[in-house]
Amino acid sequence: MTGNVKRILLQTGTVLGVYAALRYLLPVTVPFLLGWLLAAMILPAARALEKKFRWKRSVTGGIMILLLTAALCYLLYLLGGLLLKQVGGLFSQLGVWKSQAGELLDHCCGFVEKYLGISAADTRSFFLYEIGQFQEQLQNKMRPAVFHYLFSTVKGAVALVSGAVIVIVVGILLVKDLEELREKVRRVPFLARIRLVSANICRAGGRYLKAQVIIMGVVAVLCALGFWLLGDPWFLLLGLAVGLLDALPFIGTGTILVPWAVILLIQGNYGSALGHFLLFVITDLTRELLEPKLVGDSLGLHPLLMLASVYLGFFVYGIPGFLLGPLSVMIIRGIWQEWGLLDTENSRFL
Secondary structure, X not given: OXXXXXXXXXXXXXXHHHHHHHHHHHHHHHHHHHHHHHHHHHHHHHHHHHHXXXXXXXXXXXXXXXXXXXXXXXHHHHHHHHHHHHHHHHXXXXXXXXXXXXXHXXXXXXXXXXXXXXXXXHHHHHHHHHHHHHHHHHHHHHHHHHHHHHHHHHHHHHHHHHHHXXXXXXXXXXXXXXXXXXXXXXXXXXXXXXXXXXXXXXXXXXXXXXXXXXXHHHHHHHHHHHHHHOOOOOHHHHHHHHHHHHOOOOOOHHHHHHHHHHHHHHOOOHHHHHHHHHHHHXXXXXXXXXXXXXXXXXXOOOHHHHHHHHHHHHHHHOOOHHHHHHHHHHHHHHHHHHOOOOOHHHHHXX
């Protein structure tokens, strides 16, 4: 077997192995990895308290993890209460929105009659008939899907709670022995190269996640502030929703704000329409300015490869692909570099 063929086979095997690991193994190990990360975060403080007051590291570490969990739960409780309040207000406006939709339909039918000569009454009857047919078909399709959705929701909630409990338990158990485990890993020759690759990937992955969280947070805050200035009572809910959607491939703030501005423009609400369009411009420019600097520098990837990894990751892994795509590239690049499988002349693109 020639050297080039062997290299291609190893590179292909690496790509397939990374895909299989992230696709099937990662979801199972996420709680344990998060527990390890939680223990690593708490360890310095627990070690300092043990050194100063002679308190047992396992006890102080466990107490700090429980206090941190309680604080996080309380914060989520407050935020969830505010969001539920705004969701309730949102549903209370359904009648108003239905009336506004009727006014918008009348306006559009009048526009058609004025410029195309088609009777507004006929156009309205046609649209109402089609909307009724669509609602009937949607209800028929949704009935069998509702039970599946409810089952999936309950299953996901149970998995989320179980995963959170595992994270806390693993974190408490590892606070005491984390340093010893690290030392044992360092003594295993086979794991030395894997540990080196993992450390580089964790550093780059941490910087990437930090960059994404910063960008999403900035966009969400700008959206919430913009909706608040526009007088929207659900500014927090809408700001968080648009900020999260902006992070997904193919979906940005323009997907929500531009059609919204067009609808407001048709309704004659020119000031609000201009405000929503300006909010889209501001948030889009903010992402365009922050993303190359934060994400590109954090990973050290060529911009074209970075873009390709996000979009291909979305198609391969689904919605989590906007994180798993770049992570896959980082892991593959780290393994290729460590095993000497990366061509020197092409390394600048990776």
